[in-house]
Amino acid sequence: MVPVRTRQSRIEFCGLCGNPDLMKRVLLSVILLLILGSVPPAFAAAPPSCLAAPYHSAATSDQRRLVKEVAALRAALRDFPSLLEVLDSRRPAICLSDDLIEARAYYEPETNRIVFASGMGAGLTLAMLVHELRHLYQFSGDICPSDNLAMKEYARGVFAMEADANVVSLMVAWKLRSGGDPRMWRALETWPMTADIAVRFAERMTATGNVPAAAAAAFDQWYALDIRREKYYVAACSDYLERSDRAHALPSYQSLPADFLPRLCLLPDGSTYPCIEAEGALER
Template sequence: MSIVDAMRPRPVLLSLPAIPFLALPLAAAETCLPYPFDAAPPAMREVLDMAAPALQRFPYYPASMASARPEFCLDDEPFGARGYLDVDGNRIVISAGLTRPEQMVIFLHELRHLQQIGEGFCPAATLSMAENARAVFALEADAMAVTTLVAWTLLQEDQPEAWQALTDWGLYRDIPDAFQQAIDRGADETGASAAAFYQWYGSDWRRESYYIAACSDYLDRQDEAHALPQYQLLPPEFLSSLCRLPDGTDYPCTEPQDLSRP
């Protein structure tokens, strides 16, 4: 069974608002730049320039952008999140109120989601509501793990801005902390990425918030499609196919045994 189908696409967010998968309308306060981001205004150019070392170091980023050709938007209005990938509108939207390093980290994180979507990792409408939430958890954990790896790699190359931005986010800093602790114990980057993936599940707040948001989105889609509930499971290969580092190396992503709500 494929993990994709003709479901309505939805955005994926890094920072949780009340409803993190809500597709927000294009607002007049947004400044959007079409791919390939030429003639960027100063604020957007600063973000792109800061992200340039990561784009050069990890070719999958520019490859994902070249394939999807998304818009890059900065939004001046508060919208309850740091940023999101609007899959339907093919836009990466980031809050203009963040620091440049924070915006750069969000940009890289949403590029990982862009790659996930491009490779077909979108939960099928035939999944049960609980399995849909399980898929959402895994997509977010993987995006955080890979973003943490990229930030760590840049830190080793005397570019600390991304790592500092991650460790400054109180509700997420446990993830880079877990990565660092794994390195300190002698793990390689593959093992440290696995530790970061697992740590995503370590926050009751993350699991509760994403569960509520994923289920709300799931029920909205069921209602819009006038669909009867379905109860299929994620295919066994979902995690092993999803969890690949930017160089193509598999990393052992593992879920906690108990994925029930906190």
């Protein structure tokens, strides 16, 4: 997921419309909040369990698991020093949550923490951590769409950031699979929101062995699935409108900067890959 910037309360939009029970839970929580002034513990989300950098001190079972997850992340990124560098320089808290439903992970810039859902297998957990670490890399390089943009332009930026994070996750997974560890790759090729992108990346890598070409194909494929675009459009616009409302901001009509994609689409070694925004991506 793209970095989340609304922090007093947050509703994850991924899948709410297709999950009536979750929608009922969200609405009931809102009603109780309006009536009682607070949400009873049975309905309130428990805070995630977190592990602070340097990720060694563990006092609970969740923290001991997090120590192992960070160690696995470091091992996976041995050939990707730029991602390791952002982990060590930005030092995000790594957190485990039991309350994420369809959204599997997010990076929260205001608290500098990466939160992922418990209950995932090792491969999918690693995939989510790499994905969110790429978002941290984007954020640390100031490659994030501004609130001064028009709402659709902001959504364009979010789409591109998500496509890029998927590209990098697939690169890491492919490298691990080539080295004999297929778990992360298997997770991505079977996860509904990434399966088609993994297929496209693998086809191009198998045909050409050209990493930038495979990255470009995966970036393009991100835009191909209607439900993926729909979910991220709703989430991005809701986030944008909530922040605008809190700031009492006037409507803005600025466009995404012309250099946004060239600055965003860098492989972990610093070289560029050709990323082209799909035509009509925001047509609704």
